[in-house]
Amino acid sequence: MKNETQNNKKLDQLEAHSTSNENKKLTTNQGIKINNNQDSLKSGERGPTLLEDFILREKITHFDHERIPERIVHARGSGAHGIFKLNKSLRAYTKAKFLSEVGLETPVFVRFSTVAGSKGSTDLARDVRGFAIKFYTEEGNYDLVANNMPVFFIQDAIKFPDLVHAVKPEPDNEIPQAASAHDTFWDFISLMPESMHMIMWLMSDRAIPRSLRMMEGFGVHSFKFINEEGKAHFVKFHFKPKLGVHSVAWDEAQRISGVDPDFHKRDLWEAIENGAYPEWDFGVQLIPEENEHQFDFDLLDPTKLVPEEEVPVEIIGTLTLNKNPDNFFAETEQVAFHPGHLVPGIDFSNDPLLQGRLFSYTDTQLSRLGSPNFHEIPINRSINTVHNNQRDGHMRQQIAKGKVSYEPNSIGGGCPFQAMMSEGGFTSHQERVSGEKVRKRSQSFVDHYSQAKLFYNSQSVPEQTHLQNALVFELSKVTIPEIRERVVGQLNFIDNNLAQTVAEKLGVTVKKLDQPNQSIPADANIADLQSEEKEPKTKISQALSMKDTVKDTIKSRKIGFIISNGADGAALTDLKTKLENKGAKAEIIAPSLAPVITIDNKPLIPKHSLTSTASVCFDALYIGAGEKSAAELMAPENRHLTLRFINEAYKHCKAIYFGSGTEELYMSSNIAMKKHEDPAVIISKDGGSDEQFITAIAGHRVWDLEMERNM
Ligand code: HDE
Numbered sequence: 001m002k003n004e005t006q007n008n009k010k011l012d013q014l015e016a017h018s019t020s021n022e023n024k025k026l027t028t029n030q031g032i033k034i035n036n037n038q039d040s041l042k043s044g045e046r047g048p049t050l051l052e053d054f055i056l057r058e059k060i061t062h063f064d065h066e067r068i069p070e071r072i073v074h075a076r077g078s079g080a081h082g083i084f085k086l087n088k089s090l091r092a093y094t095k096a097k098f099l100s101e102v103g104l105e106t107p108v109f110v111r112f113s114t115v116a117g118s119k120g121s122t123d124l125a126r127d128v129r130g131f132a133i134k135f136y137t138e139e140g141n142y143d144l145v146a147n148n149m150p151v152f153f154i155q156d157a158i159k160f161p162d163l164v165h166a167v168k169p170e171p172d173n174e175i176p177q178a179a180s181a182h183d184t185f186w187d188f189i190s191l192m193p194e195s196m197h198m199i200m201w202l203m204s205d206r207a208i209p210r211s212l213r214m215m216e217g218f219g220v221h222s223f224k225f226i227n228e229e230g231k232a233h234f235v236k237f238h239f240k241p242k243l244g245v246h247s248v249a250w251d252e253a254q255r256i257s258g259v260d261p262d263f264h265k266r267d268l269w270e271a272i273e274n275g276a277y278p279e280w281d282f283g284v285q286l287i288p289e290e291n292e293h294q295f296d297f298d299l300l301d302p303t304k305l306v307p308e309e310e311v312p313v314e315i316i317g318t319l320t321l322n323k324n325p326d327n328f329f330a331e332t333e334q335v336a337f338h339p340g341h342l343v344p345g346i347d348f349s350n351d352p353l354l355q356g357r358l359f360s361y362t363d364t365q366l367s368r369l370g371s372p373n374f375h376e377i378p379i380n381r382s383i384n385t386v387h388n389n390q391r392d393g394h395m396r397q398q399i400a401k402g403k404v405s406y407e408p409n410s411i412g413g414g415c416p417f418q419a420m421m422s423e424g425g426f427t428s429h430q431e432r433v434s435g436e437k438v439r440k441r442s443q444s445f446v447d448h449y450s451q452a453k454l455f456y457n458s459q460s461v462p463e464q465t466h467l468q469n470a471l472v473f474e475l476s477k478v479t480i481p482e483i484r485e486r487v488v489g490q491l492n493f494i495d496n497n498l499a500q501t502v503a504e505k506l507g508v509t510v511k512k513l514d515q516p517n518q519s520i521p522a523d524a525n526i527a528d529l530q531s532e533e534k535e536p537k538t539k540i541s542q543a544l545s546m547k548d549t550v551k552d553t554i555k556s557r558k559i560g561f562i563i564s565n566g567a568d569g570a571a572l573t574d575l576k577t578k579l580e581n582k583g584a585k586a587e588i589i590a591p592s593l594a595p596v597i598t599i600d601n602k603p604l605i606p607k608h609s610l611t612s613t614a615s616v617c618f619d620a621l622y623i624g625a626g627e628k629s630a631a632e633l634m635a636p637e638n639r640h641l642t643l644r645f646i647n648e649a650y651k652h653c654k655a656i657y658f659g660s661g662t663e664e665l666y667m668s669s670n671i672a673m674k675k676h677e678d679p680a681v682i683i684s685k686d687g688g689s690d691e692q693f694i695t696a697i698a699g700h701r702v703w704d705l706e707m708e709r710n711m
Pocket of ligand 1: 074077113129131132146147157158220221335337353361362
């Protein structure tokens with residue numbers, strides 16, 4: 001085990017459940033050594049198989065039952081182990097120990113996911129990403145079941161099945177997979193004004209991250225911190241990636257889905273294997289309970305965020321992922337999260353979406369994992385020992401000794417005892433609650449557009465353009481014109497220019513909507529969902545744009561070196577060393593996988609051939625120096641493939657570096673037509689340097705030049 005994973009009590013616990021087949025004999029599940037695993041038991045060499053072949057029966061039976069139901073949402077996931085280290089105590093706000101003792105390291109398991117697609121779908125679907133964290137604290141498991149977007153589609157849990165049914169493949173033909181671009185989703189959205197803020201996020205580039213390591217995480221709901229004195233603060237949770245928040249282009253995302261549907265999974269796995277451990281700052285927004293009503297929205301409304309300009313995010317610790325799972329099924333698939341897994345010092349708010357989630361997560365594990373004993377699956381076990389009178393059920397692992405399985409008891413000496421608060425016993429926050437029993441939405445939730453405006457107005461011009469294009473793409477797949485029109489009508493409540501731009505490309509007109517359009521019976525006892533025409537208090541929030549994200553590191557970026565025989569090996573090695581010293585990875589791409597012989601006669605082994613990968617799998621390209629190499633890349637059999645690499649990378653706004661002697665390649669590419677300054681096209685002959693290339697890679701993409709690059 002690597003150093004970074006030592007002193008991790010959860011990994012030690014898992015180790016006790018791990019097995020290795022090294023130097024072992026093959027056995028049945030009953031431990032009987034197997035002599036022949038090639039042939040079943042037959043009556044004569046060519047005769048029928050015998051029922052008594054218990055070895056065959058056991059093997060096939062087990063195989064027949066190897067699958068469990070995939071998650072109804074968030075089916076496709078990638079997991080990793082890590083550590084949360086507290087750098088700043090929150091003792092004044094919460095009695096949770098893992099948030100109080102500075103320097104304390106808490107083991108975690110994190111599972112990232114897409115939402116709509118099946119387990120076998122693609123990573124680069126336009127979608128929300130799950131960001132679920134299980135903190136194995138000394139006081140028991142705490143789960144923060146978060147997303148990479150800070151708001152949600154709906155305000156009340158009762159709408160969740162409708163939302164999910166609408167976005168999942170349509171029930172008659174099971175089309176489309178892992179996509180929201182279809183009639184039923186947009187039909188639902190067009191009738192749900194409360195979704196419009198989330199739709200802005202979903203149509204933004206946040207929905208197509210470059211990497212799981214380059215996305216933010218948000219707890220979404222307001223939760224509560226409770227301190228030793230019983231005082232409550234509302235809290236919003238944030239994870240900010242140290243590498244910055246970066247995305248790919250939509251055209252690129254679609255191509256990645258074909259070239260490498262496991263792009264995010266592989267990226268996370270490789271980064272951890274290479275020791276480039278993903279890291280996030282963990283931060284909180286704290287709001288004293290008495291300030292609950294100081295905002296121009298309701299803190300309990302999950303379609304609203306708290307602008308960082310109004311309540312700054314305090315960074316309190318670091319989340320680091322430093323170990324890949326040993327077994328995908330045992331860990332990533334069987335891990336069971338639940339927003340109701342709390343430790344003392346953290347509590348729920350009355351957010352009606354959160355309240356519904358508290359029921360759903362245990363319930364779903366029962367059908368997914370098949371038993372109320374899912375907490376005994378190694379990945380789900382608390383590192384604090386479990387003692388209670390719950391017994392039996394399918395697949396029980398623990399052997400509870402003694403006669404007593406009830407409380408109070410005298411036979412068992414009264415054990416296990418209830419814990420006093422001073423001993424860490426959990427008590428719910430004593431909030432005063434009273435009210436009539438009503439099926440009703442609070443009037444304070446009836447503002448559906450102001451934060452959608454805030455988000456849209458906070459985007460840079462390229463980000464707004466991407467968002468418009470995403471809407472056009474999605475709505476172009478909608479076959480029912482009335483739905484398109486209704487969505488455009490909703491957009492018009494956010495920004496007239498946005499609505500007009502989208503409408504024009506869809507060939508519809510912007511009509512004023514009589515919203516809401518929710519088929520609500522006239523006598524339904526709910527608040528009028530007509531949203532007020534309201535301007536947000538905060539007009540622009542820098543934190544909502546990715547424009548000014550971290551752009552000073554190339555750590556873990558993947559650079560493709562396109563070369564052929566005759567490449568300048570010295571220049572190549574020099575650049576490779578510089579890049580790798582800064583934490584990037586350089587991989588050689590050549591016409592074939594045969595060794596490339598450099599100008600100084602040294603063999604280099606390519607990792608990829610021009611046909612086995614594509615530019616979309618790399619952050620930047622270096623077209624290796626050397627006239628002979630360039631000439632080979634321009635030979636009829638390679639020319640088209642080489643130029644496709646260059647032109648695509650250019651179109652996707654990436655850094656491209658032309659080594660000396662590659663002028664003809666440059667002139668044959670689309671870049672030769674550029675008529676503007678472009679800091680991310682570096683040409684050695686014109687004095688371009690390795691350092692310029694490194695700066696351009698760190699900048700991620702020249703989104704500002706996208707229009708020029710695609711002219
Ligand atoms: Fe979930 N959600 N959700 N959700 N959710 C599930 O639980 C549900 C919501 C989130 O990697 C399910 O174990 C309801 C918001 C993540 O295993 C299920 C409602 C947020 C994951 C479920 C919501 C999330 C889930 C499916 C509305 C962001 C993946 C499998 C009331 C804060 C966890 C499972 C993992 C998974 C229900 C809304 C995040 C069915 C009813 C809001 C990251 O229980």
